[in-house]
Amino acid sequence: MLSQSVAGIVLESPLMLASGILDQNGYTMKRVLESGAAAVVTKSIGVEPREGYFPPIVSVFEGGLLNAVGLSNPGIIHIGTEISIAKEAGKPVIGSIFGATPDEFLRLGSAMEDMKVSGVELNLSCPHVKGVGAEVGSDPALVKQIVSTLKGSLSIPVFSKLSPNVSSVLEIATAASDSDGLVLINTVKGMAVDIYARRPVLSNMYGGLSGPAIKPVGIRYVYEVKKELDPVIIGVGGIETADDAIEYMMAGASAVQIGTALMKHGISVFSTIKKGVAEFLEKEGIKSVSEIVGVAVQ
Amino acid sequence: MLSQSVAGIVLESPLMLASGILDQNGYTMKRVLESGAAAVVTKSIGVEPREGYFPPIVSVFEGGLLNAVGLSNPGIIHIGTEISIAKEAGKPVIGSIFGATPDEFLRLGSAMEDMKVSGVELNLSCPHVKGVGAEVGSDPALVKQIVSTLKGSLSIPVFSKLSPNVSSVLEIATAASDSDGLVLINTVKGMAVDIYARRPVLSNMYGGLSGPAIKPVGIRYVYEVKKELDPVIIGVGGIETADDAIEYMMAGASAVQIGTALMKHGISVFSTIKKGVAEFLEKEGIKSVSEIVGVAVQ
Amino acid sequence: MIHSQILERIQETPSTVTLKFDWIEKVLPGQFIMIWVPGQGEIPMSMSFTGKPKGITVKAYGPPSRQLQQMGRGDTLYFRGPYGVPFTEIRGAKLIVGAGSGIASLLPLVDRNSTVMVSAKTESDLIYRGKINAKRIIYLTDDGTYGIKGFPDQVIKDVHPDDFEYIYVCGPEAMMYKVLLALKGRNDRAEFSLERSMKCGIGICDSCSIDGIQLCREGPVRGIGWLRESKEFGMTKLDRSGRRVRIEL
């Protein structure tokens, strides 16, 4: 009833862990999978190790979270250890990667494929690190080149994760349309100032907004892209409840990712949402979760 | 202590009513002014009357509001009655206008000037009406032309209200830099789907997000534009408390506008925030509110 | 959006239907909901039944209300609320004056201490006939097809309004305005449920405003004293575009 196949990856439910949240340490990813997530996406991995920004890297506000972790990651050669540990759970692990050029993406993607991940997710959208992320992801020609380079060389599915901080998502989504699926959305660029300290809270000044505050933004992107281009979509942004997950799926997502909700609800949020989605389907007399994908798109 | 001058408009405090919220009926604007707002901005007015979209035009969510009113307005020739009533309060009324061409904006701006408003605010940013608003406001050349047309003809201050739904706010802010001030931000494009009705809630499908959810987005735009271009800025987006207003001012806003907070807190929100700002200044030993403008910008 | 299945549909008149549904929320007489008819629109509706089950009474005008009329047992109602300030409820003698579908919002107030005036254009438009459990019921029709021929403001003096502790009025604005005038000298203990276009229901859009207050938040029920001071009641209102138009009396 809940199982769902996304670009050939078979998921026991449509619920995945989003990149960057509790997915740096292999044991954590393993626990998240054992606690009910159908798949995890690793923290975005680059060629070299990066410590990321100094704390403060997060700032909680009404309706969500602002973060500027700064793509801290151990580098592609060290993530293998963690992926192996995560894979002990026997569920799909998707490798998120970021880079500045098609070549870098290719190196990272190939290494991920060698580590036997189930797919790679291209982070074309981190809003707070210069030269990678959203800077790459707002250049349609570069996006197109990166995606086609990877599609030409890898045999595992390639997902492109896009930024909501653009004037036209359709332009970027079109550029990324060779992907096996689009992941919508990354965080919305934002900032917080402490009025007593009289300065921005995050050490990086700017950060990315996530959590319930951005759910309507994510729904809009999923809906708009589904309606206009009809690709495979993984929805992400502000999902905290079964209703939220269902809303994303009805707007066009084949699966969803959950991140910030772990702050409020802990890792058990996966099993809670899974149960809620199953109950909804039952109550509404729907046989398979795949039937609700895109039903709200008019 | 609280009085503040913005592009020559003298305000008894930095707190203004945002365009589109309780500012269609002259008696309402008058009451808002009498209840503590230092100025009001009218609903955005076009050349012809518009009924706007059919309800549902709003959808409340955690952290804010989604709206697609659809620029309902009586047309420029009928707004005079309401402005006259509002002006009985003896405080500045700013006329918000929207159009598709520099000519339309000029007609509207001139008519507003004739109605003795204290300034005009160009709505270059409504996210949910085709052909006007954000579609105009994401075209830098057109923005430049509209602003210079108005600046060349009007003698009252001209403010440009910009959209957050763009890849580069600096590009648009630069295009609008002839304005006497920038108003940041309009709503963030979003959507909500009802999972039982299996369709978008708003009759227009897409709407604009406002309220606490977008405060970090607004703070970021104000800060970024202040830091890079240093124009006069009026901050708007998610202000509910004195702390929020102060945060915007420290990020670079000379005054702020308040809209969605009226949903939760009613019209008394103006006097509450005014009191809170005064208390903050006193506690922190700050003589004039103008001293905090931009202090957080590094 | 709240959703609930219709339990019962009652055809009150050819153009008016009551829909009953379960909703655990506490709702007080005079409050309303915004009811969404997917694909057709969203409209304000007073709660005509505030106990268990809850109910609304809908007259057909445009697409949403016409669509509501097509609905029956098992169909889903989508709505949000309750919104608005309720009537002041008292135990003593009440005079309740409802014109047209205005009686819907007054129905939950009716008790054995109530004198109820119900008016309609013609006999077949009279709703809740035979179902109002009051001390006294006075029917009026514009055309005299049932009860007294005439309008509430013309006959209200005959029931000696001063004898009542509280008076409650709901109906078209012209009728309410005339009732207000007919109640000359009375400046308290009378409440009117007003109507303006309601687009948001949450005090944001200004479409329902009158004299600076938002009927969706600080109404729809307003006291007679406030109404006497009103510059807009019975005079002007804004149409759906925000253009000020005269109210026809």
Next chain:
Amino acid sequence: MIHSQILERIQETPSTVTLKFDWIEKVLPGQFIMIWVPGQGEIPMSMSFTGKPKGITVKAYGPPSRQLQQMGRGDTLYFRGPYGVPFTEIRGAKLIVGAGSGIASLLPLVDRNSTVMVSAKTESDLIYRGKINAKRIIYLTDDGTYGIKGFPDQVIKDVHPDDFEYIYVCGPEAMMYKVLLALKGRNDRAEFSLERSMKCGIGICDSCSIDGIQLCREGPVRGIGWLRESKEFGMTKLDRSGRRVRIEL
């Protein structure tokens, strides 16, 4: 971000300072705050005083903690919290083992039923000397400049750990790991306050995780039974980039 003015600054040792401040929040022994030194960084700090006033005890390492040490009465502290799972508090006989600044998080537990072991590299590093109000205090230094020469794991057997209802341990991981081994056979009624890099404090970033749990949420206090099963405790941890490194014993 919460902010509070420093009421008092106490120089505990040349490199360690206690800062006292008012904060009405209820905080339990073992919980911590994330303390923000604007322009310098944000670091986790245990509450070493949980009554009134509250307090933290800071050892100088890098920029944020060095800056904290410069602060004094009237300066503003910025922080968020309290975070984490506290120690299990009991009335009976306690053995409290604190190494280095580890004693800071244990201090609020100390009562007249407590035997406290405090260790430090050398005499001048011993904090709270003469201020701990316990049944018995045992000092240790690595170099023997004060109290017993040696490490806690070497002498813990001498106080007969089995006689204590509860044992509490905090200090460098190598020391805690060795104490765990020294407490062979004991699988409950002993808690350790662990340390990992903490970047977010709210269970999001994974930097503080050990064996799948986040120390900022489900720690930093963990029970001895869980620690015996741990694959990472005393073995490996992730550095600030997320790279797995060995823990030096």
